Amino acid sequence: MKKLSLIPLLVLGIQAFAQQDDASRFASMITTEGLQKHLTVIAGEEMQGRETGTEGQRKAAAYIESQFKATGLGMPKGMANYQQFYPLHKDSMTGCRLMADGRELAQGSDYIIPANTNDNGTFSSSSFIFAGYGIEDAAYNDYAGLDVKGKTIILFLGEPKQDGKYLVNGTNRGSEWTFPGLSKKLLLAAQKGAAGVLVINPLMETFNQRTIDNSKKTNMYYPRNKGDKKLNFANLSHAAARALLGNNFDSLLKHSKNNIPFKKDDLFEKNITVSYNYTEQRDVINASNVLGIVEGTDKKDEYVFLTAHYDHLGMRDGKIYYGADDDGSGTAGIIHMAEAFAKAKKAGKGPRRTVVIMAVSGEEKGLLGSEYYSENPVYPMEKTSVDLNIDMVGRIDTERKTADTLNYVYVVGHDKLSSDLPVINEGVNKKYCNLVLDYKFDDPNDPNRIYFRSDHYNFARKGVPVLFFYDGMLKSDYHKPTDTIDKINWLLFEKRVRMIFHTAWEMANREEMLKRDIPLPESALQR
Numbered sequence: 001m002k003k004l005s006l007i008p009l010l011v012l013g014i015q016a017f018a019q020q021d022d023a024s025r026f027a028s029m030i031t032t033e034g035l036q037k038h039l040t041v042i043a044g045e046e047m048q049g050r051e052t053g054t055e056g057q058r059k060a061a062a063y064i065e066s067q068f069k070a071t072g073l074g075m076p077k078g079m080a081n082y083q084q085f086y087p088l089h090k091d092s093m094t095g096c097r098l099m100a101d102g103r104e105l106a107q108g109s110d111y112i113i114p115a116n117t118n119d120n121g122t123f124s125s126s127s128f129i130f131a132g133y134g135i136e137d138a139a140y141n142d143y144a145g146l147d148v149k150g151k152t153i154i155l156f157l158g159e160p161k162q163d164g165k166y167l168v169n170g171t172n173r174g175s176e177w178t179f180p181g182l183s184k185k186l187l188l189a190a191q192k193g194a195a196g197v198l199v200i201n202p203l204m205e206t207f208n209q210r211t212i213d214n215s216k217k218t219n220m221y222y223p224r225n226k227g228d229k230k231l232n233f234a235n236l237s238h239a240a241a242r243a244l245l246g247n248n249f250d251s252l253l254k255h256s257k258n259n260i261p262f263k264k265d266d267l268f269e270k271n272i273t274v275s276y277n278y279t280e281q282r283d284v285i286n287a288s289n290v291l292g293i294v295e296g297t298d299k300k301d302e303y304v305f306l307t308a309h310y311d312h313l314g315m316r317d318g319k320i321y322y323g324a325d326d327d328g329s330g331t332a333g334i335i336h337m338a339e340a341f342a343k344a345k346k347a348g349k350g351p352r353r354t355v356v357i358m359a360v361s362g363e364e365k366g367l368l369g370s371e372y373y374s375e376n377p378v379y380p381m382e383k384t385s386v387d388l389n390i391d392m393v394g395r396i397d398t399e400r401k402t403a404d405t406l407n408y409v410y411v412v413g414h415d416k417l418s419s420d421l422p423v424i425n426e427g428v429n430k431k432y433c434n435l436v437l438d439y440k441f442d443d444p445n446d447p448n449r450i451y452f453r454s455d456h457y458n459f460a461r462k463g464v465p466v467l468f469f470y471d472g473m474l475k476s477d478y479h480k481p482t483d484t485i486d487k488i489n490w491l492l493f494e495k496r497v498r499m500i501f502h503t504a505w506e507m508a509n510r511e512e513m514l515k516r517d518i519p520l521p522e523s524a525l526q527r
């Protein structure tokens with residue numbers, strides 16, 4: 001009996017196997033168990049929330065490295081331990097001094113000097129000039145007739161209105177003199193040859209302790225080429241500004257609070273000496289992207305990227321921000337896909353193009369790791385066919401409430417850069433996975449601006465076609481300590497990663513690189 005009953009089963013088994021092509025054979029090696037194994041470590045307590053530049057991030061990098069090594073991934077040339085290091089800076093004030101009329105002002109109660117927008121430096125002048133809002137525009141000009149060379153400028157934040165509309169742009173929304181505002185005003189003051197600037201915020205009479213403390217140090221930041229020279233400055237309290245500007249101050253303050261244009265007569269020079277000194281100390285912290293490759297065969301000099309960020313928010317007030325979905329899920333996903341590609345290669349079915357698996361850091365600090373990679377690419381961007389980026393794929397959008405709407409993933413970027421993107425992605429999805437590919441976030445009117453909010457953007461701005469896979473978990477536990485592994489929907493997670501694997505497989509093996517036939521609009525290139 002037993003023997004007999006085995007025969008039809010065996011036949012069925014063989015048939016089923018014969019129907020399975022190589023892609024689905026290796027996709028089926030991506031399993032809930034495999035994803036679970038990686039995510040348990042990545043979103044575990046030991047990683048302390050993986051904040052970039054901390055021990056937790058370095059531990060996570062070491063784990064990813066160990067997995068790449070165990071899988072036998074290739075290491076990009078010139079790299080050690082699969083890691084591409086990049087520097088982050090953190091500045092702390094070590095000293096400051098502001099004198100007016102020979103009298104020393106008090107840091108904290110009279111003024112603050114924000115570390116994040118000032119550099120080591122000094123300036124002094126024998127007089128200062130009150131320059132209104134510090135704006136120069138065809139429609140409104142505070143600088144007309146003012147010679148500010150070598151002098152200290154005192155100005156208000158903000159800009160004037162006329163008949164209820166902003167004077168400079170004639171609309172209801174502030175112009176660039178409001179946002180970014182100060183940096184534009186500082187740049188202009190520098191171009192005019194001013195020595196330095198003292199700034200009054202009409203809405204900030206005094207500085208609270210938190211503002212004072214925060215002004216003395218920066219967050220970790222990525223040192224960009226600063227380019228344009230800006231001036232050093234201090235923010236004045238209203239009491240300090242009153243002492244300098246004199247009795248006029250209250251009427252000037254009223255002007256600025258009500259966005260009233262300043263007239264020629266409102267602006268003046270005073271022969272009061274000003275001297276300013278600011279020093280800071282810079283700490284350099286090394287963070288890293290972790291890169292491993294499955295080398296291609298006949299098209300190995302072309303590349304398909306799989307990316308996800310392995311950093312998260314770290315610890316705050318003693319609480320760990322686990323980041324299981326954000327983006328532990330993507331990190332576990334790319335490690336597991338790397339394993340499947342490596343197994344395929346071992347079985348003689350390796351990809352034609354080189355598949356690059358890159359776990360980036362610095363995402364939560366402003367896409368820093370991917371920015372660094374895109375400015376210092378290990379492989380030419382022109383030869384990078386596509387970046388498939390994953391940031392949160394293990395959960396369900398809280399707006400989806402009924403079971404028939406849960407078989408989905410948001411796909412972002414399908415209508416940009418390459419017309420091949422949706423054709424390939426939809427094709428493999430239909431053939432193998434049957435997920436609903438939801439393009440909601442590609443609506444140009446969507447307020448979330450998701451296209452700009454994860455690492456694929458740094459590939460897109462270099463012209464590399466990208467697709468971004470995402471579960472929409474923006475409410476509920478997003479950026480909270482409660483983004484934990486117990487909330488992962490494993491079957492959906494597995495299904496999505498398999499679909500992304502199929503997409504990568506097809507893109508790595510097809511004859512042509514993805515064509516680049518839909519350039520990003522100019523507006524999408526400015527962040």
Ligand SMILES: [Zn+2]
Pocket residue numbers: 309326327363391392454
């Ligand atoms: Zn994220």
